[in-house]
Amino acid sequence: MPTVDISGWTCPTPLRDQPRVVMGHGGGGALSAELVQQIFAPAFGGEILAQLGDSAAVSLGGVRLAFSTDSYVVRPLFFPGGCIGDLAVNGTVNDLAMSGARAAYLSCGFILEEGVEMPVVAGVADAMGAAARAAGVEVATGDTKVVEAGHGDGVYLNTAGIGLIPPGVDLRPQRVVPGDVVIVSGDIGLHGVAIMSVREGLEFGVEIESDCAALGGLVESMLAVTPDLHVLRDPTRGGLAAALCEIATASCTGIVVQERAIPVPSAVANACAILGLDPMYVANEGKLVAFVPREHADAVLDAMRAHPLGAGAAIIGETVETHPGMVVARTPLGGTRVVDLPLGEQLPRIC
Amino acid sequence: MKYLEEFQNPELARRLLDEIRATVTRPWALMEVCGGQTHTIIRHGIDQLLPDQVELIHGPGCPVCVTPLEVIDKALEIAARPDVIFCSFGDMLRVPGSDRDLFQVRGHGGDVRVVYSPLDALKIAQQNPHREVVFFGIGFETTAPPNAMTVHQARKLGIPNFSMLVSHVRVPPAIEAIMTSPSCRVQAFLAAGHVCSVMGMGEYPELADRFQVPIVVTGFEPLDILEGIRRTVRQLERGEHTVDNAYPRAVRSEGNPAAQAMLADVFEVTDRAWRGIGTIPASGWRLSERYRDFDAEYRFSVDGITTREPAACRSGEVLQGLIKPHECEAFGTTCTPRSPLGATMVSSEGACAAYYLYRRLGTTPTPQEASPVA
Numbered sequence: 001m002p003t004v005d006i007s008g009w010t011c012p013t014p015l016r017d018q019p020r021v022v023m024g025h026g027g028g029g030a031l032s033a034e035l036v037q038q039i040f041a042p043a044f045g046g047e048i049l050a051q052l053g054d055s056a057a058v059s060l061g062g063v064r065l066a067f068s069t070d071s072y073v074v075r076p077l078f079f080p081g082g083c084i085g086d087l088a089v090n091g092t093v094n095d096l097a098m099s100g101a102r103a104a105y106l107s108c109g110f111i112l113e114e115g116v117e118m119p120v121v122a123g124v125a126d127a128m129g130a131a132a133r134a135a136g137v138e139v140a141t142g143d144t145k146v147v148e149a150g151h152g153d154g155v156y157l158n159t160a161g162i163g164l165i166p167p168g169v170d171l172r173p174q175r176v177v178p179g180d181v182v183i184v185s186g187d188i189g190l191h192g193v194a195i196m197s198v199r200e201g202l203e204f205g206v207e208i209e210s211d212c213a214a215l216g217g218l219v220e221s222m223l224a225v226t227p228d229l230h231v232l233r234d235p236t237r238g239g240l241a242a243a244l245c246e247i248a249t250a251s252c253t254g255i256v257v258q259e260r261a262i263p264v265p266s267a268v269a270n271a272c273a274i275l276g277l278d279p280m281y282v283a284n285e286g287k288l289v290a291f292v293p294r295e296h297a298d299a300v301l302d303a304m305r306a307h308p309l310g311a312g313a314a315i316i317g318e319t320v321e322t323h324p325g326m327v328v329a330r331t332p333l334g335g336t337r338v339v340d341l342p343l344g345e346q347l348p349r350i351c
Numbered sequence: 352m353k354y355l356e357e358f359q360n361p362e363l364a365r366r367l368l369d370e371i372r373a374t375v376t377r378p379w380a381l382m383e384v385c386g387g388q389t390h391t392i393i394r395h396g397i398d399q400l401l402p403d404q405v406e407l408i409h410g411p412g413c414p415v416c417v418t419p420l421e422v423i424d425k426a427l428e429i430a431a432r433p434d435v436i437f438c439s440f441g442d443m444l445r446v447p448g449s450d451r452d453l454f455q456v457r458g459h460g461g462d463v464r465v466v467y468s469p470l471d472a473l474k475i476a477q478q479n480p481h482r483e484v485v486f487f488g489i490g491f492e493t494t495a496p497p498n499a500m501t502v503h504q505a506r507k508l509g510i511p512n513f514s515m516l517v518s519h520v521r522v523p524p525a526i527e528a529i530m531t532s533p534s535c536r537v538q539a540f541l542a543a544g545h546v547c548s549v550m551g552m553g554e555y556p557e558l559a560d561r562f563q564v565p566i567v568v569t570g571f572e573p574l575d576i577l578e579g580i581r582r583t584v585r586q587l588e589r590g591e592h593t594v595d596n597a598y599p600r601a602v603r604s605e606g607n608p609a610a611q612a613m614l615a616d617v618f619e620v621t622d623r624a625w626r627g628i629g630t631i632p633a634s635g636w637r638l639s640e641r642y643r644d645f646d647a648e649y650r651f652s653v654d655g656i657t658t659r660e661p662a663a664c665r666s667g668e669v670l671q672g673l674i675k676p677h678e679c680e681a682f683g684t685t686c687t688p689r690s691p692l693g694a695t696m697v698s699s700e701g702a703c704a705a706y707y708l709y710r711r712l713g714t715t716p717t718p719q720e721a722s723p724v725a
């Protein structure tokens with residue numbers, strides 16, 4: 001066989017930009033952040049938007065309000081553990097809860113595709129109503145549009161919400177300081193794997209249900225221990241990794257997490273191993289990450305564990321002065337690795 | 352998951368590391384062939400925990416990285432056609448061709464779909480009889496058998512609107528190419544267990560003998576890798592060069608005869624260009640003459656492809672083990688997963704991607720600096 005001189009090995013590909021929107025722009029990772037920072041934020045201006053929180057903290061007539069909106073394009077519309085309806089309610093309720101606010105009123109926008117069956121619309125609406133009642137929030141206004149067949153995925157939803165921020169509560173990444181304790185409220189990765197399993201027809205041996213839930217009550221029980229929580233974040237698109245990276249960047253502190261301490265259900269670990277995905281990057285819809293002053297950490301953890309939605313709460317790490325803006329994981333074997341903001345969507349590996 | 356926990360057990364890992372430390376007396380350079388092994392090594396920090404004398408060189412075993420630009424460009428051209436549904440494994444979607452990637456083709460209206468199995472693509476072909484469905488068949492010996500089986504099924508079921516763009520590669524000729532290179536530093540190989548689970552170990556003794564290198568078949572969990580390193584170092588210290596199976600739970604010496612028979616039926620060995628490497632004789636598979644009807648290259652007559660590869664990236668040196676990814680000036684600056692200079696940075700199994708994702712040196716604390724395991 002002829003020899004091959006590998007001294008000339010090279011593997012170049014050209015630098016490019018993204019001239020059009022790709023799916024990754026909605027994936028909650030680096031591409032999403034670029035879209036907001038390079039197009040939306042400059043176009044809209046404003047100091048409140050520039051904070052780029054899950055919800056905006058605004059003041060109106062001397063009252064501090066949290067204000068948030070989110071759109072839902074999940075496929076399939078119904079999945080194990082929920083549907084697009086309760087997802088749309090809980091998602092916005094949770095965005096408000098991450099400001100410490102108890103959601104009060106929601107708006108609801110339906111974009112329906114021509115031809116979608118009426119029982120499907122009714123099922124989604126019923127689920128929204130049930131989720132709103134469970135979260136103690138009222139759907140106060142709404143809108144409906146219909147697009148031509150083939151121009152939608154059956155049902156798209158938008159919800160916006162407002163809620164009151166209690167006095168003394170000030171949750172922002174900028175309040176995070178080295179020495180804070182990082183707590184996650186329970187098992188991660190359930191929602192993303194549940195969606196993948198039904199969307200792609202994958203079976204993992206056990207049915208995995210979405211963790212879709214409203215977190216307002218859990219946050220209230222945490223604030224009852226101390227209003228001095230530094231920041232809360234619900235790790236939805238981009239998962240726990242994206243939430244941690246965003247807080248590290250916004251707070252200019254480093255984060256060290258212990259991989260072994262992160263609660264990952266075995267079924268999620270199993271599914272992710274098969275698909276070549278990292279559970280830290282998989283979406284959640286009923287979990288939160290809290291950055292808590294060290295002196296309050298044990299009490300907050302106890303309060304979380306006493307709540308049904310925080311029963312699996314665990315301390316997973318801490319903030320540090322070294323490597324500001326960066327998240328580092330200590331591996332079970334004792335090595336370290338960087339945890340980076342995902343680029344766009346996670347892609348299953350070839351083998 | 353019990354399976355995962357067992358093969359990531361920190362106490363067992365410590366014991367293996369202790370044994371490696373007790374065995375090694377001089378510097379050795381080991382190449383892990385597969386990108387999956389590279390990612391396990393970097394993600395779990397195994398290279399940080401090994402004694403300084405044991406150097407791991409990252410091999411060319413990333414199927415996404417080595418797929419030639421010309422084939423990527425052909426895929427992009429086929430995928431952009433309005434009558435085509437183009438199906439691919441997920442990690443090919445982000446690999447840039449000369450001027451775009453599959454995501455961008457989809458952004459321009461191309462029907463590009465991620466599938467988890469080539470049989471899913473066949474199902475799509477059955478469901479869309481008036482459209483051409485093309486599956487992007489790339490990868491090593493691991494992914495080749497199911498792809499071969501899919502083409503076999505397409506013929507058996509008489510599905511005329513299905514075809515496959517094939518660019519499969521074989522590991523043993525690549526090992527040979529590495530060992531015959533004048534700049535080769537590799538003294539032993541950690542062979543990829545999933546490749547051997549298909550092909551068996553029969554192709555390796557001749558290579559081990561001819562090049563006087565130990566070849567140890569390993570799996571992909573941290574303890575698999577550490578056990579492979581332990582056995583490799585033991586051989587090197589003793590001056591041995593045998594083929595050793597450290598992955599017996601998945602690999603039998605004869606491999607999987609049914610899969611091999613399927614490969615022999617559908618594919619034929621051919622010279623294959625490896626991206627960044629050049630053509631390696633007999634290093635690939637293509638559809639055999641009998642299945643040429645299902646070859647997308649023939650069906651779509653994708654000719655006249657002009658590739659553009661500006662040589663601004665040092666991934667060739669990374670693949671040789673001459674430099675580590677972070678030693679490239681472009682690493683993390685002009686070359687990131689967001690704007691890759693090389694496929695090694697964009698592929699989920701690429702060495703540069705592993706270093707960028709998990710090991711941005713200078714900012715990552717060493718294990719000693721980080722706090723102890725909770």
